Every structure is written in C-alpha cells, then in structure tokens.
Amino acid sequence: MKGSIKMKIVTFAAIKGGVGKTTLAYNLGEDLAKKGKSVLFLDIDHQCNLTQTYNIFEAEGTIANIFRQKGEVTIHHVKDNIDLIPGYIRLDNIEKDLETKSFKDMLLYMWLEDNYESKNLGQYDYIIIDCHPDFSTATRNAVIVSHAVISPVIPSEHGYHAKFNLKERLEELKAETFDYKTRESFVTAKLFFVGNMIKHNTKSSKELIEALAEEDDVIGFIPQKELFNRSTMDKISLPEMKEDKVIYQHNKKFFDDLDVTFEEIAAKL
Numbered sequence: 001m002k003g004s005i006k007m008k009i010v011t012f013a014a015i016k017g018g019v020g021k022t023t024l025a026y027n028l029g030e031d032l033a034k035k036g037k038s039v040l041f042l043d044i045d046h047q048c049n050l051t052q053t054y055n056i057f058e059a060e061g062t063i064a065n066i067f068r069q070k071g072e073v074t075i076h077h078v079k080d081n082i083d084l085i086p087g088y089i090r091l092d093n094i095e096k097d098l099e100t101k102s103f104k105d106m107l108l109y110m111w112l113e114d115n116y117e118s119k120n121l122g123q124y125d126y127i128i129i130d131c132h133p134d135f136s137t138a139t140r141n142a143v144i145v146s147h148a149v150i151s152p153v154i155p156s157e158h159g160y161h162a163k164f165n166l167k168e169r170l171e172e173l174k175a176e177t178f179d180y181k182t183r184e185s186f187v188t189a190k191l192f193f194v195g196n197m198i199k200h201n202t203k204s205s206k207e208l209i210e211a212l213a214e215e216d217d218v219i220g221f222i223p224q225k226e227l228f229n230r231s232t233m234d235k236i237s238l239p240e241m242k243e244d245k246v247i248y249q250h251n252k253k254f255f256d257d258l259d260v261t262f263e264e265i266a267a268k269l
Contacts, residue, residue, distance in 0.1 A: 043087030
C-alpha cells in the first residue's frame with residue numbers, strides 16, 4: 001500500500017495548536033482536487049474541525065473504528081475529487097485504552113493494508129491526514145503510514161523550537177518502530193515545514209524567516225491573512241475564494257504566493 005506508485009500519503013502534524021495545521025491541510029487538499037487530483041481526507045484529530053468543515057457530524061462509521069479494530073468505516077464523498085473519513089470526538093479516550101497494546105502504533109497501517117482493495121483506496125492520488133496537535137498514538141499511526149509529514153511553524157517565542165521538538169519525536173519513533181526481520185523502520189516519511197502566519201515588518205516574522213531561509217526542509221511561507229483563517233470557519237476553501245474575481249483582485253499577491261507554496265509542496269511529495 002505505502003509503496004503504491006500513484007498514491008502519496010501526507011500527514012499534517014504539530015506539537016502545539018493554533019499554528020494553522022487543519023486550515024493548511026484543508027486548503028492543500030482542496031487545491032489538489034481543483035487540479036484534478038483525487039483526495040481522501042482522514043480526520044484523526046478528536047476536535048474534528050476538518051470533518052465539521054464538510055458539515056459531517058457522524059458518530060458511526062468514523063475513524064474510531066480503525067483504532068477499535070471493529071465496525072464499518074464510512075468514506076463520505078463530500079465534493080468533486082474529495083472523500084473523507086470523519087473524525088470522532090472521543091478518539092482521545094480510545095487512545096488511552098490502547099496504551100498497553102504493543103501494536104497500538106500500527107493500527108492505521110494494518111487497516112490500510114487490509115482495506116486497500118475493498119475500499120478501492122488505490123483510486124486516490126493523495127491521502128491527507130489531519131492530526132491532533134500532539135504526538136500521541138493516533139499521530140504516531142499517521143506518521144508511520146506517511147510518505148511526508150508537513151508541520152506549520154509560526155512566528156512566536158516557541159514556534160521555531162517546536163520544529164526541533166517534532167524532529168526529535170519523529171526520529172525516536174523511527175528507531176522504535178521497525179520490522180524485526182529486516183531491521184528496517186516502518187517510518188520512512190520525509191519531514192517538511194511551512195512558515196505560516198508570516199506578518200510584514202514584525203521582528204518575530206523577520207527572525208523566523210531568517211532562521212528558516214537556509215534550511216532544506218522548509219518548503220514555503222504563507223503570509224498572515226484573514227482569508228486563510230476564514231476558510232475553515234466559513235467552510236469556503238481558498239481555491240473557491242480565488243474564483244471570485246473581486247476577492248482575487250483585492251488579494252492577488254496573497255493568492256499568487258499561495259499558489260507557489262502549494263506547487264512547491266506538491267513537488268516535494
């Protein structure tokens with residue numbers, strides 16, 4: 001499954017909240033779909049913000065059943081080229097119940113392998129996974145199945161340090177999770193960062209840009225813009241906003257810069 005030539009699995013992860021993780025995942029998926037790519041979203045954040053963006057409020061057939069290892073998992077067709085497996089608001093409780101299980105980090109891997117044909121998962125160009133801002137069991141599951149992990153970094157006192165925190169945790173997971181026969185790690189994902197919420201003419205943003213500018217794992221910057229925050233709140237993606245000629249003309253540089261960033265991200269995957 002992970003070795004599929006066509007499909008790319010991308011996880012959006014962060015150690016702390018409020019960095020625009022879900023909004024970035026949502027808009028990248030929408031952008032890829034607008035370009036004709038087939039996208040499956042997996043919402044493993046128990047806040048379920050991505051799920052609610054598509055007006056799905058389900059308690060049955062959710063991502064929870066993957067971690068329970070029982071029950072049907074429903075794939076919802078939410079828009080042209082976009083499907084979604086909805087989140088579950090008590091997924092954190094299920095994670096706690098799994099703490100003593102030796103295979104707890106491999107549940108998503110096993111589900112994808114077991115259901116690749118029956119769920120026709122090979123039809124998707126991208127599986128995009130939105131995680132809770134932590135490095136808990138669900139996030140570890142997502143990292144293990146992924147080709148790439150993308151994490152937003154924002155201008156703040158702890159924003160830049162969070163980058164190294166996530167790097168260390170990923171390396172630890174890589175060392176802990178491996179095939180006992182081949183000694184090869186199940187973690188093969190490349191880790192990338194996106195500078196987000198960049199403000200013009202502020203010290204913190206300038207310092208962040210300078211710190212990230214020479215680093216190979218940084219694949220773009222997204223300026224601070226209310227449109228970005230509004231997209232998930234208003235349930236209208238940035239690619240959809242861009243189709244409004246008035247909105248586009250008033251925010252042309254933002255949209256053009258965002259297009260470049262999304263193209264850079266897609267090229268790295």
